[in-house]
Amino acid sequence: MKAQIIPxxxxxxxxxxxxxTTKSLxxxxxxxxxxxxxxxxxxxxxxxxxxxxxxxxETIDDTASRVLKELTGxxxxxxxxxxxxxxxxxxxxxxxxxxxxxxxxxxxTITIAYYFLLQSHEVRLENNTHKPQWFPxxxxxxxxxDHKAIIAEAYSDLKAKCLIEPIVFELLPNKFTVKELxxxxxxxxGIEIDNRNFxxxxxxxKYLIELDEKQVGVSKKPSKLFMFSKDIYQKIYKESYLxxx
Amino acid sequence: MKAQIIPxxxxxxxxxxxxxTTKSLxxxxxxxxxxxxxxxxxxxxxxxxxxxxxxxxETIDDTASRVLKELTGxxxxxxxxxxxxxxxxxxxxxxxxxxxxxxxxxxxTITIAYYFLLQSHEVRLENNTHKPQWFPxxxxxxxxxDHKAIIAEAYSDLKAKCLIEPIVFELLPNKFTVKELxxxxxxxxGIEIDNRNFxxxxxxxKYLIELDEKQVGVSKKPSKLFMFSKDIYQKIYKESYLxxx
DNA sequence: ACAAAAGTGTTATCAGTACACCCATGC
DNA sequence: GCATGGGTGTACTGATAACACTTTTGT
Numbered sequence: 272m273k274a275q276i277i278p279x280x281x282x283x284x285x286x287x288x289x290x291x292t293t294k295s296l297x298x299x300x301x302x303x304x305x306x307x308x309x310x311x312x313x314x315x316x317x318x319x320x321x322x323x324x325x326x327x328x329e330t331i332d333d334t335a336s337r338v339l340k341e342l343t344g345x346x347x348x349x350x351x352x353x354x355x356x357x358x359x360x361x362x363x364x365x366x367x368x369x370x371x372x373x374x375x376x377x378x379x380t381i382t383i384a385y386y387f388l389l390q391s392h393e394v395r396l397e398n399n400t401h402k403p404q405w406f407p408x409x410x411x412x413x414x415x416x417d418h419k420a421i422i423a424e425a426y427s428d429l430k431a432k433c434l435i436e437p438i439v440f441e442l443l444p445n446k447f448t449v450k451e452l453x454x455x456x457x458x459x460x461g462i463e464i465d466n467r468n469f470x471x472x473x474x475x476x477k478y479l480i481e482l483d484e485k486q487v488g489v490s491k492k493p494s495k496l497f498m499f500s501k502d503i504y505q506k507i508y509k510e511s512y513l514x515x516x
Numbered sequence: 517m518k519a520q521i522i523p524x525x526x527x528x529x530x531x532x533x534x535x536x537t538t539k540s541l542x543x544x545x546x547x548x549x550x551x552x553x554x555x556x557x558x559x560x561x562x563x564x565x566x567x568x569x570x571x572x573x574e575t576i577d578d579t580a581s582r583v584l585k586e587l588t589g590x591x592x593x594x595x596x597x598x599x600x601x602x603x604x605x606x607x608x609x610x611x612x613x614x615x616x617x618x619x620x621x622x623x624x625t626i627t628i629a630y631y632f633l634l635q636s637h638e639v640r641l642e643n644n645t646h647k648p649q650w651f652p653x654x655x656x657x658x659x660x661x662d663h664k665a666i667i668a669e670a671y672s673d674l675k676a677k678c679l680i681e682p683i684v685f686e687l688l689p690n691k692f693t694v695k696e697l698x699x700x701x702x703x704x705x706g707i708e709i710d711n712r713n714f715x716x717x718x719x720x721x722k723y724l725i726e727l728d729e730k731q732v733g734v735s736k737k738p739s740k741l742f743m744f745s746k747d748i749y750q751k752i753y754k755e756s757y758l759x760x761x
Numbered sequence: 762a763c764a765a766a767a768g769t770g771t772t773a774t775c776a777g778t779a780c781a782c783c784c785a786t787g788c
Numbered sequence: 789g790c791a792t793g794g795g796t797g798t799a800c801t802g803a804t805a806a807c808a809c810t811t812t813t814g815t
Contacts, residue, residue, distance in 0.1 A: 357576035
């Protein structure tokens with residue numbers, strides 16, 4: 272017997288992928304496309320986040336992981352539940368109503384929103400039945416439902432979190448250069464950082480392990496590679512009670 | 517026609533009340549009490565958070581506000597949605613099952629948890645049909661459902677948020693002394709703060725307005741009173757991009 | 762040898778921490 | 789006049805911010 276879906280509770284996933292070569296923070300979207308059966312008129316043609324209803328037997332976290340695995344084949348990614356969207360009118364603009372009628376799900380569905388962090392290139396886009404595509408977080412296409420607002424909230428949470436938790440590393444390969452780390456921060460925060468100050472600050476951190484390796488296949492001076500040690504980070508982590516208001 | 521409740525979606529409210537005289541951060545709980553109809557045996561006798569199901573026609577935020585108004589008569593309090601609890605087994609220990617059977621609600625209910633901030637004494641406890649009581653956050657009674665975990669998460673979020681947003685003021689009267697402000701911080705964070713450093717730091721803030729008033733009715737030297745200006749705070753607020761990992 | 766990116770140091774300023782005593786008031 | 793809590797100052801240390809040039813490497 273298959274587990275029942277809960278028709279009024281869903282999970283939506285904002286998948287952030289960092290592209291280290293183009294220095295771009297992207298969001299993974301899927302197409303929402305519907306043609307009229309009568310006259311071939313295109314009724315809906317925009318993009319949405321990936322999501323699905325929760326099953327009776329699983330936790331919400333499991334739903335999110337399942338949805339992501341289904342879309343990307345990936346497991347064990349950084350995952351953050353950041354907000355619930357439950358406005359009774361959140362799915363009620365014209366195209367949403369057409370879509371919902373077609374898909375036959377509950378108009379009053381609340382969605383628990385998660386974001387995931389990975390490197391863009393980890394996701395195989397070719398031959399993917401969901402036809403996912405990457406869009407720069409600052410240049411999104413037309414979005415269905417309330418997904419524009421969901422992405423905005425996710426991005427805002429990501430900006431805040433990356434300053435106080437070591438999550439940038441989730442967007443980078445295992446071995447990375449200091450410049451790439453700086454790029455990731457600059458890209459997420461939308462700011463420029465002085466490279467001397469940044470290097471000094473980060474290179475003193477014990478949890479950044481300098482490897483005996485350099486970049487290969489680059490056309491100019493190759494840079495040293497580093498790794499992030501979560502173990503060391505957790506060992507030296509100290510709670511801060513600094514009041515910053 | 518009355519709005520329908522959504523049987524599998526609820527809101528739970530962690531009401532934090534600060535008592536400025538006892539310097540105690542408290543949580544408002546209501547009793548969960550059930551006697552057997554057959555033999556007078558007490559089946560359930562513990563405490564829970566206040567909460568209720570969402571109505572078809574309202575937003576989740578509205579549900580939370582409604583629940584709180586119903587319990588306390590209060591409006592316009594600081595309110596924060598901080599996490600969803602949706603484990604399929606979250607309501608399935610023995611007493612919870614007895615209770616749910618009696619109350620006839622859905623075993624697979626997810627709850628969206630909020631916390632509220634106020635001063636303990638704002639809530640009238642006498643003649644309140646819900647029989648709410650304050651308990652120190654560090655000394656809670658036996659709790660039903662997964663409410664112990666919900667309170668723990670709420671408290672943890674509060675600790676983090678009070679360092680970066682001016683929300684302590686929600687726990688204090690309009691006019692307060694610097695000492696009371698310090699007490700609030702010490703109490704929330706569970707730490708001691710050097711009063712000279714604290715005063716110097718906070719008194720330089722433009723959003724703390726020194727009043728031409730002093731405490732009255734205290735038995736020793738009366739202290740100057742201050743107000744928090746949200747307007748000024750928002751005007752001088754500057755986004756910080758300080759990486760603190 | 763040249764282009765490109767990696768890598769490096771100093772100074773000034775600000776913020777945080779540690780620490781102990783005097784002062785004003787109500788009783 | 790005294791007990792109580794309010795209120796204050798200084799020195800040290802560490803972190804941040806501003807700023808420009810040299811080095812290494814591949815081609």
